[in-house]
Amino acid sequence: xxxxxxxxxxxxxxxxxxxxxxxxxxxxxxxxxxxxxxxxxxxxxxxxxxxxxxxxxxxxxxxxxxxxxxxxxxxxxxxxxxxxxxxxxxxxxxxxxxxxxxxxxx
Amino acid sequence: xxxxxxxxxxxxxxxxxxxxxxxxxxxxxxxxxxxxxxxxxxxxxxxxxxxxxxxxxxxxxxxxxxxxxxxxxxxxxxxxxxxxxxxxxxxxxxxxxxxxxxxxxxxxxxxxxxxxxxxxxxxxxxxxxxxxxxxxxxxxxxxxxxxxxxxxxxxxxxxxxxxxxxxxxxxxxxxxxxxxxxxxxxxxxxxxxxxxxxxxxxxxxxxxxxxxxxxxxxxxxxxxxxxxxxxxxxxxxxxxxxxxxxxxxx
Numbered sequence: 605x606x607x608x609x610x611x612x613x614x615x616x617x618x619x620x621x622x623x624x625x626x627x628x629x630x631x632x633x634x635x636x637x638x639x640x641x642x643x644x645x646x647x648x649x650x651x652x653x654x655x656x657x658x659x660x661x662x663x664x665x666x667x668x669x670x671x672x673x674x675x676x677x678x679x680x681x682x683x684x685x686x687x688x689x690x691x692x693x694x695x696x697x698x699x700x701x702x703x704x705x706x707x708x709x710x
Numbered sequence: 711x712x713x714x715x716x717x718x719x720x721x722x723x724x725x726x727x728x729x730x731x732x733x734x735x736x737x738x739x740x741x742x743x744x745x746x747x748x749x750x751x752x753x754x755x756x757x758x759x760x761x762x763x764x765x766x767x768x769x770x771x772x773x774x775x776x777x778x779x780x781x782x783x784x785x786x787x788x789x790x791x792x793x794x795x796x797x798x799x800x801x802x803x804x805x806x807x808x809x810x811x812x813x814x815x816x817x818x819x820x821x822x823x824x825x826x827x828x829x830x831x832x833x834x835x836x837x838x839x840x841x842x843x844x845x846x847x848x849x850x851x852x853x854x855x856x857x858x859x860x861x862x863x864x865x866x867x868x869x870x871x872x873x874x875x876x877x878x879x880x881x882x883x884x885x886x887x888x889x890x891x892x893x894x895x896x897x898x899x900x901x902x903x904x905x906x907x908x909x910x911x912x913x914x915x916x917x918x919x920x921x922x923x924x925x926x927x928x929x930x931x932x933x934x935x936x937x938x939x940x941x942x943x944x945x946x947x948x949x950x951x952x953x954x955x956x957x958x959x960x
Contacts (some may be wrong), residue, residue: 634853644803645810647809647928648746650923652745652899652903654750655783655907659909659916660909661748661749664748665744665747666746666850668745668842680799690791690792690794691793694790701785
C-alpha cells in the first residue's frame, strides 16, 4: 500500500518536472521576432483604447507603473504563484478538512 | 490519513502555482477589458466610484455575517476570490478574432458567495491589479467594479434564478449564469465608455458600436466562462452538497 502511494508520488513529481521542462523549452524556442502582445492585442487596446482615442481621450501611465522592463513579468509571475497558493490552500481547507464541531462538555 | 491529505495539498499547491506562474509570466500588459487609467473624465470616475462604495460596504458586512454562520464560508471565499483574481487577469487568446481577453469570474462568485460578497471579491481583485499589475486603474476603479463586480453579479444571479425557476439542471443554470455575467460585464463597460465619451453623437449608437466590437472576442470566451462556472459549481455540489444547501444555492 505504502509502496503504491510512493510510486504514485514519484510519477506525479516526475510528470510535474517534465511539464516544467517542456514549458521552459517551448518558451525558449520562440523566435526572437515573436511578439505575443502585437499578435494578440487585448480588447482594451483594440476596443476600449481605440474608441477612447476616437472620442478624444487616451490612457495614461498607471500611478504605480510596474510596466518597466521585466518588472511586470516578475509581478505577474508573483501574482500567479500567490494566487495559486491561496487557491490550493483554500481548496484543501474546503474539501479535505472536516468542519470544526462545537466542543462538547465531558 | 493526515499524511495523505498533506501530500494531496502539496500537489495542489505545486500544480496551481507552477501553472499560474508559467501562464502569467507569458503575459504582457494591457490584455484585458478593464478601463485603463485616465480614459474616463474625472466626474464620471467619481460617479462610478460613489456608486460602487455602498455595495462594497454591504459586501464587507455580509462576509462577516456569513463567516460567523458557516465555518466553510471562509475557505470557499478564499478559493473563489483567488479564482476571480486569476481569471480576471488571465489573457486568453481567441484565434477567430486575433485578440485576447479574459473571463470575469463573477458568475461563479455570485452563485457560491452571494451578491454583495461577489462585488467585494471583484473589487479586491481589481484593486490588486490596478495597484501592482498595471491593469485597469485607480481612477477607473469604481467603473471597473461597477461593470465587473456589480453588473456581472446582477446578471449572473438573475440568470441563475431564472434557470432555477425554469427547473433547469444545476449545470445549465450555472452555465447561463457564467455566460450572462460575462456579457453583462462587457455591456456595462460599453455603457460606461459611451456615457463618458459619446460627445455629440447618439449615445445608443456609440454604446452599440463599442459592445459589438467586444463580441468577436467575447462570445467564445463567455461560452468558456459558462463551462468553467458550471463545471466548478457541479464539482462543489458533488463533493460538498451540504455547503451549497446551507448557502441556498440548490
